[in-house]
Amino acid sequence: MSADHSKQDAPTQGPSAPAVEESTWSVIAVALAPERLRAALVVGAMTLAALSDAAGVGLIVPLMGAVIGVEDVPGTGKAVEWLQSSLSTMFPGQGLLLPVGILIVVVYTLKTGLTVLSSYLSISFFFTAQRKWMCELLEHYMWADYKSVQSQRRGALINNVVYETTWAGKGIKFAFLFMSQVLLVISMMVIMLVVNWQVTLILVTVAGSLAGILWAGSHRYSLGVGRDSLKLNQVISAQVEENLRAIREVKMFGLETRIVSSFRERAYKLIKMLTKFRVMVGVPVPLSELLVVMILIVVLGFVELNSPGGAGRVLPLLAFFGLASHKVFQNGSRAFSGSMSLRRFVPSLALVNQIASKTTEPAKVYSDSGGGPRNTGYESGGDIVLSDVTFTYEQGRGPVIHEVSFDIPMRSTIGILGTTGSGKSTILDLICGLYSDYEGMISVGGQDMRSINFKDWRRGVGLVGQQPVLFRGTIRDNITLGNLHGSEVDVEEAARKAQAHEFIERLPRGYDTELSDEGALSVGQKQRVAIARVIYRDPWLYLFDEATSGLDLKTEAFVQDFVATLADTKTVVIVTHRHSSVREADRVYVLEQGRVVEQGRFEDLQTIPSDIGFNSSAS
Structure with a gap:
């Protein structure tokens, strides 16, 4: 598998039986x-x-x-x-x-x-x-x-x-x-x-x-x-x-x-x-x-x-x-x-x-960053800036990313390119707001991300992962995730944009099809439903984590075409090891062993790691 597994270096031991010191x-x-x-x-x-x-x-x-x-x-x-x-x-x-x-x-x-x-x-x-x-x-x-x-x-x-x-x-x-x-x-x-x-x-x-x-x-x-x-x-x-x-x-x-x-x-x-x-x-x-x-x-x-x-x-x-x-x-x-x-x-x-x-x-968890109350007045949008960010999963194991600095301008498409273990998915998790115990600064619109209420932050973020995650329930449930602010028309419109409406309609129960069976949909169909879910949320920030890895060429082409439709209207961050996924990005950051080694337009890059694929001049 070519996905970034740097975050899997974290300890995996389960909780042990507590020592019973009390009577x-x-x-x-x-x-x-x-x-x-x-x-x-x-x-x-x-x-x-x-x-x-x-x-x-x-x-x-x-x-x-x-x-x-x-x-x-x-x-x-x-x-x-x-x-x-x-x-x-x-x-x-x-x-x-x-x-x-x-x-x-x-x-x-x-x-x-x-x-x-x-x-x-x-x-x-x-x-x-x-x-x-x-x-x-x-x-x-x-x-x-x-x-x-x-x-x-x-x-x-x-x-x-x-x-x-x-x-x-x-x-x-x-x-x-x-x-x-x-x-x-x-x-x-x-x-x-x-x-x-x-x-x-x-x-x-x-x-x-x-x-x-x-x-x-x-x-x-x-x-x-x-x-x-x-x-x-x-x-x-x-x-x-x-x-x-x-x-x-x-x-x-x-x-x-x-x-x-x-x-x-x-x-x-x-x-x-x-x-x-x-x-x-x-x-x-x-x-x-x-x-x-x-x-x-x-x-x-x-x-x-x-x-x-x-x-x-x-x-x-x-x-x-x-x-x-x-x-x-x-x-x-x-x-x-x-x-x-x-x-x-x-x-x-x-x-x-x-x-x-x-x-x-729950209200306290997402309103307290550990260093004081989070700001509940956050408004969606803004340039995302990483300044000298260093992150470690466990003390004594060494940092996963080292003093990473780069900008993600509002309404731009940014690619993060790197091999497995380079730390690119960890950076995406940091942008998601899932970790707050990092060194350095991540700011959004000039505001420290650690001061932003996580519940407010995640409303404006849409994540599409490498392995599409669908929950037990109907296809409609998986698109809305209980958020019924939209109508049936909105659900179908999101599915159409994700090119999922046609195969959903061919199913015996359509949008009411239960997804309790793992084999009910193919991987490509699951990915389209996952993208429809993100479209339905209408976020300002789209995050793609190896979203085309493991997909067939047709589905991969669809994902790339969909990303292209977001240009100049949404902020898009693409984490990948594939050159084809970031060729049209406004800027590409190349990661190697947790450090940014080069940045620029894809055609201008000179030091793409050889085990990602072919170099840019040969492409």
Whole structure:
């Protein structure tokens, strides 16, 4: 390819996983801060659901006592005695079985409603947060500094918008699940303390020791899996995007096997890591069930051997602690497993927090040049003057253009001629206003370009690139780009001037033809639609960046004829490596290694670099 790729020397590494220096819950708190009221509502519903669940389990004691005819269950506290006394007073002569049964139904009905409510609120929060973050990250990249976006791999950026926001949303989901399970454990512990604090203390000691051992070993492991999977997902997404974009080169250079092998290796590494992680996450639940069974067997044996009435008299208490212990250990182990999954998603949450926090108001982005407010009173037009302009993509890599100076008079046609890597496309990007961190001065009508509001500036600029860019939507949408200031007549007039109207009319749906299919139009047809788009905008400044490179002779001739029609009415800048594109230019600037080495009319040039083509005397 002969296009200028000097700007591709910029770094292409994607954003890496941020080092998670804050605690897990600090990261979550930052993520929840914008929706703290909704988050509080979710936690409130979860708390009430947990309390009602624990209360229902607590009613097992009087229920079992009523079933076996034991009104005074040994080992229970005053709260149970008070409840039994109150129910006996409210329902005299009926026993406790019916009132306790009714109360259990009421409590569990309440618990079911609150559980469904908390589930709805948490799931709604999760999906809303995910959608919000996707929009915020895309907005950030759309409004971000052009240089910062260009310096990152597109696949990594796509991964961040589409996948990392999903993992961050799952992090919030697991955070809510963790909180609900912890709240249930705490509520159950409270009921257990009320029933018998001695037995509860023993269970808490055993459970706390086990949890402490497992927690210490899992914290760093889970965070490490999260960071490594984030990096691998970014690399895999970037690799897929890059290889599919270069599919022609892949096929022509026989890279299919190499690429698939590399992809398979990374995918295997990711799957192996996540499989091991999921197995580790699943271990605590069956382990807790085994522990509960062992504790119950030991307690039953101890009571049978040491209690005068055997295990039958304390059966209500044993049934309660059996069920309560099962819930505590089961939900505690699930909370532990959930915390491992949660920590795996913390790097994604931290990345989303980091990017979303940098989102800037669009009005500020395009009205602040970094050195103060931009002038909002700019009027289109004027001579463009570059004075000693030097630009570097990255510190330490050397400048791409060096002390470039030249003039672009109003309503003139200027050619910028150079080989690949000479810096000509970089100069065009500077004229577009996409970079502002250059040395020297670029002025328009005597006004420093860095002081001009970018939104005002770009209204008067029409860019036609080497690869015509068309967006999803209809041909009409691609010409107007949502700017409906003109009529249907204006759209067709722009297409006629671009010699696109005839082939558009031959399409089955004409201007309403959808362009979602890459093969819907040929390259030449796409270029004509792209030119029609610029004509429709009616800019005062036309910029052509290798606009004829890769086109057939007929389409190239059309582009050159179109440029000729703009003479003396519009300012035209043509960046190219082709002599034929600048023969009729008012002035041509020849670039070599980022410097202007000659300027003048094309026929007067003497030092055209040999690898551009033939020299001027031979032409």
